[in-house]
Amino acid sequence: MYYSRLPHPSDNSTIIRANMTDVGEIPGDVSPYLKEKALDIKEDVIDEEKAIGQEDVTEAVNPDETKACGGEAGSSEANNLYRYVQADLFTSEIFKVEIQNLPKFIGFNDLKKFLEKHRLNPHKIKLFGKQTFAFVTFKNEEERDKAMKMVHGMQWKGRTLSVRLAKPKADPILRKRGRDEVEGAGQPPLKREAEEDKEPLSVQIANVVTPLWNVPYEEQLRRKQQEVDGVLQRLAREIGNTNKAMLPWLFVQKEKYDRKCCPLDDIRPSPSQTEYRNKCEFVIGIGANGEEKTIGFRLGKYKGGSCAVVGPSDSIHVTTEAKKLVSEFQKFIRTTPYSVYSPETYEGHWKQLTVRTTRTKEAMAMVFFNPQKLEENELNALKSSMREYFTEGVGKESGVTALYFVSEGQRQSSNPEDLPCELITGDPCIREEMLGLQFRISPHSFFQVNTGAAEVLYSVVGEWAQLDKDSTVLDVCCGTGTIGISLATRVKKVIGIEMCQDAVNDAKVNALINGLSNIEFHCGKAEDVFQMVLNAVVSSSVTAIVDPPRAGLHSKVILAIRRAENLKRLVYVACNAKAAMNNFIDLCRSPSNRVRGAPFRPVRAVAVDLFPQTMHCEMLLLFERVDYTSKSASDKQEDVTKGT
Numbered sequence: 001m002y003y004s005r006l007p008h009p010s011d012n013s014t015i016i017r018a019n020m021t022d023v024g025e026i027p028g029d030v031s032p033y034l035k036e037k038a039l040d041i042k043e044d045v046i047d048e049e050k051a052i053g054q055e056d057v058t059e060a061v062n063p064d065e066t067k068a069c070g071g072e073a074g075s076s077e078a079n080n081l082y083r084y085v086q087a088d089l090f091t092s093e094i095f096k097v098e099i100q101n102l103p104k105f106i107g108f109n110d111l112k113k114f115l116e117k118h119r120l121n122p123h124k125i126k127l128f129g130k131q132t133f134a135f136v137t138f139k140n141e142e143e144r145d146k147a148m149k150m151v152h153g154m155q156w157k158g159r160t161l162s163v164r165l166a167k168p169k170a171d172p173i174l175r176k177r178g179r180d181e182v183e184g185a186g187q188p189p190l191k192r193e194a195e196e197d198k199e200p201l202s203v204q205i206a207n208v209v210t211p212l213w214n215v216p217y218e219e220q221l222r223r224k225q226q227e228v229d230g231v232l233q234r235l236a237r238e239i240g241n242t243n244k245a246m247l248p249w250l251f252v253q254k255e256k257y258d259r260k261c262c263p264l265d266d267i268r269p270s271p272s273q274t275e276y277r278n279k280c281e282f283v284i285g286i287g288a289n290g291e292e293k294t295i296g297f298r299l300g301k302y303k304g305g306s307c308a309v310v311g312p313s314d315s316i317h318v319t320t321e322a323k324k325l326v327s328e329f330q331k332f333i334r335t336t337p338y339s340v341y342s343p344e345t346y347e348g349h350w351k352q353l354t355v356r357t358t359r360t361k362e363a364m365a366m367v368f369f370n371p372q373k374l375e376e377n378e379l380n381a382l383k384s385s386m387r388e389y390f391t392e393g394v395g396k397e398s399g400v401t402a403l404y405f406v407s408e409g410q411r412q413s414s415n416p417e418d419l420p421c422e423l424i425t426g427d428p429c430i431r432e433e434m435l436g437l438q439f440r441i442s443p444h445s446f447f448q449v450n451t452g453a454a455e456v457l458y459s460v461v462g463e464w465a466q467l468d469k470d471s472t473v474l475d476v477c478c479g480t481g482t483i484g485i486s487l488a489t490r491v492k493k494v495i496g497i498e499m500c501q502d503a504v505n506d507a508k509v510n511a512l513i514n515g516l517s518n519i520e521f522h523c524g525k526a527e528d529v530f531q532m533v534l535n536a537v538v539s540s541s542v543t544a545i546v547d548p549p550r551a552g553l554h555s556k557v558i559l560a561i562r563r564a565e566n567l568k569r570l571v572y573v574a575c576n577a578k579a580a581m582n583n584f585i586d587l588c589r590s591p592s593n594r595v596r597g598a599p600f601r602p603v604r605a606v607a608v609d610l611f612p613q614t615m616h617c618e619m620l621l622l623f624e625r626v627d628y629t630s631k632s633a634s635d636k637q638e639d640v641t642k643g644t
């Protein structure tokens with residue numbers, strides 16, 4: 001039995017307009033159902049807070065701003081602006097401090113490193129241009145108090161730091177509404193609405209989720225190529241500043257490669273430019289047309305003051321299978337008496353639907369539901385009705401092969417893996433085929449969102465790594481083991497490192513189902529386990545392939561790589577090359593007390609387009625250890641080209 005369908009004003013509509021805040025996967029992100037994709041990359045966020053809507057209200061601001069925009073903190077209006085901090089979802093805004101009297105010209109990374117050096121664990125850091133103060137949030141009171149005690153009075157570059165508690169940021173949607181009311185008071189409401197509705201919803205949403213949808217694909221590729229070109233020019237300048245011994249080499253490189261530090265191959269296009277995403281995170285909310293219970297993408301960012309949702313039917317990067325599943329799921333939730341969750345009032349239940357599809361025609365759906373004050377028996381009835389709907393009812397045709405119910409209400413932790421995730425029906429995992437290999441994928445495991453383009457990416461990695469039967473490959477941030485597994489038959493041994501336990505379990509199974517026995521996987525943060533793993537490697541020919549989340553690798557990992565003399569070659573897969581710049585610089589900078597071991601230098605680079613219709617792409621950078629005693633592969637390659 002499932003809930004009988006309640007009459008709804010949009011009954012006759014075919015739905016449709018979806019909207020999404022997140023699109024372009026910004027790969028590399030750790031928490032699969034959260035923000036691997038958000039379009040705006042918050043480089044100041046160390047560890048994502050994820051709850052839909054909630055995430056955007058947590059960015060630190062000057063607390064004084066709350067007065068300017070939201071009235072006095074004691075008024076009921078102002079209380080509303082801060083109500084989100086009392087809701088049951090995790091937000092680090094309640095553990096926020098302001099650090100004052102910082103040295104001039106320090107950046108986000110300097111402050112992050114400084115805090116980490118003192119064993120503090122910041123969650124988010126916000127600096128304001130050239131100001132000498134910063135807002136820092138922590139995951140809990142204990143970490144915040146420890147930071148306050150330790151940092152207050154500390155000396156840094158001749159300045160005495162001081163720390164005080166800071167107020168959380170005001171809820172942006174309520175703040176915007178307040179502003180709109182003030183600003184729009186003199187204008188007829190109809191005129192304002194007409195201005196906002198200039199474009200059809202399908203265009204508005206396309207502009208949000210696939211901002212390059214109306215740019216020819218060749219031109220999209222040209223822009224991405226140019227972006228990566230700029231990164232290599234910047235890296236050339238940075239290497240010049242941080243490693244004087246490389247200047248003669250750099251001078252030649254820059255001459256040869258148009259101010260870049262190494263040659264840049266032509267960008268590799270995605271085999272499919274539409275319907276390429278195998279994973280989408282849909283928001284469940286009120287439709288932009290006023291339709292209730294709509295599954296799709298957010299038209300605006302919560303931060304920008306909009307919660308309206310538009311269905312994915314016109315979104316060109318979403319697969320037909322995912323659209324069908326969304327449509328069936330939407331029908332189901334409309335049969336239930338439960339409303340959508342409102343990030344504004346924190347009331348309601350249905351929050352998010354994550355859909356993953358595969359080439360093998362399997363599909364995983366994870367629905368996020370806030371139980372609020374529902375009793376256990378009500379929740380059980382809902383889950384039973386969902387099971388029945390998708391196994392015996394109309395939903396049988398949805399294509400779902402793994403259906404999960406995720407209770408997202410009482411979350412005290414910032415780790416999405418801690419949420420109760422219950423299999424309602426089907427298999428616990430889905431399986432994908434890639435490069436002729438099989439991969440099992442669990443709900444929390446990362447998998448590249450564009451399978452065809454990931455094959456291109458992994459093929460280039462394999463080509464550039466120059467492996468042979470004596471090689472040992474370190475696959476750092478290995479997810480379900482895809483890169484290492486695709487290389488295993490060519491080498492002596494593969495060692496994977498990954499912090500997500502479910503992904504490690506998948507990786508072990510994936511090695512087995514592909515008949516590979518020369519692979520081992522270690523679960524842990526790379527910064528915690530890399531050195532230990534490396535110590536156990538006896539091989540003299542070690543190649544590292546690193547594919548970290550968008551913030552890049554912890555500097556501890558880079559320092560360990562520098563110290564490992566048997567590690568001669570490194571392929572860096574960067575989903576945000578700008579954010580990985582510090583890693584690139586540290587790999588190449590002169591040796592010092594902090595950075596021991598011979599430097600690396602960049603040998604070649606290429607972009608691979610995993611995210612058509614968006615500005616994002618992956619960048620691959622091959623580094624080789626500078627070896628003054630023998631010629632590096634790049635020198636040899638050049639000799640061959642010159643015929644010497």
Ligand SMILES: C[S@@+](CC[C@H](N)C(=O)[O-])C[C@H]1O[C@@H](n2cnc3c(N)ncnc32)[C@H](O)[C@@H]1O
Pocket residue numbers: 027028029030445446447448476477478479480481482483497498499500503524525526527547548549575
């Ligand atoms: C961009 S994904 C790459 C995964 C894999 N290489 C692939 O292509 O599918 C980054 C992976 O790094 C993991 N990760 C994030 N931070 C990590 C850390 N500090 N140490 C180890 N793994 C980490 C994530 O869980 C995720 O699986």
